[in-house]
Amino acid sequence: MKIGVADTTFARVDMARFAVDTIKNNSNAKIARYTVPGFKDLPVACKKLIEEDKCDIVIALGMAGQKPIDKQCAHEAAMGLQAVQLMTNKHILEVFVHMDEAKTEKEIYNIAKNRAEKHALNALALLKGKTSLAKYAGMGRRQGKQDEGPIKA
Numbered sequence: 001m002k003i004g005v006a007d008t009t010f011a012r013v014d015m016a017r018f019a020v021d022t023i024k025n026n027s028n029a030k031i032a033r034y035t036v037p038g039f040k041d042l043p044v045a046c047k048k049l050i051e052e053d054k055c056d057i058v059i060a061l062g063m064a065g066q067k068p069i070d071k072q073c074a075h076e077a078a079m080g081l082q083a084v085q086l087m088t089n090k091h092i093l094e095v096f097v098h099m100d101e102a103k104t105e106k107e108i109y110n111i112a113k114n115r116a117e118k119h120a121l122n123a124l125a126l127l128k129g130k131t132s133l134a135k136y137a138g139m140g141r142r143q144g145k146q147d148e149g150p151i152k153a
Contacts, residue, residue, distance in 0.1 A: 004049030004058035011063035022120035043080030115144035
């Protein structure tokens with residue numbers, strides 16, 4: 001089993017470090033890391049991790065600023081990641097953090113850390129099979145913040 005971790009130099013938190021540490025602490029999976037300048041470089045990095053490095057799944061980590069152009073770039077990157085998933089038939093977990101998700105840098109750091117760690121665990125679960133996350137369906141689980149929990153009748 002091999003997990004790809006793609007991240008950017010534009011991000012203000014080294015989210016890949018959290019993802020890699022979580023994978024290492026919870027599995028014997030091999031890890032291939034690919035760092036690119038920004039969001040829009042992530043799709044090709046993920047495709048290369050899948051095709052050239054033979055990764056079974058990839059975690060794509062990025063951080064968007066607060067300006068409209070930053071959100072547009074994140075959206076374009078997300079569309080590219082969707083295309084790569086369809087081309088390769090492999091999961092790419094999009095782990096994006098937006099700077100306007102919180103008011104302070106400490107909060108952003110905590111969101112980035114939590115989201116990267118939880119998605120690393122999600123990647124490990126998905127590698128176990130398509131039903132491995134079924135027990136959590138409808139549970140309001142969140143990455144980056146506290147779980148919302150299910151809505152009860």
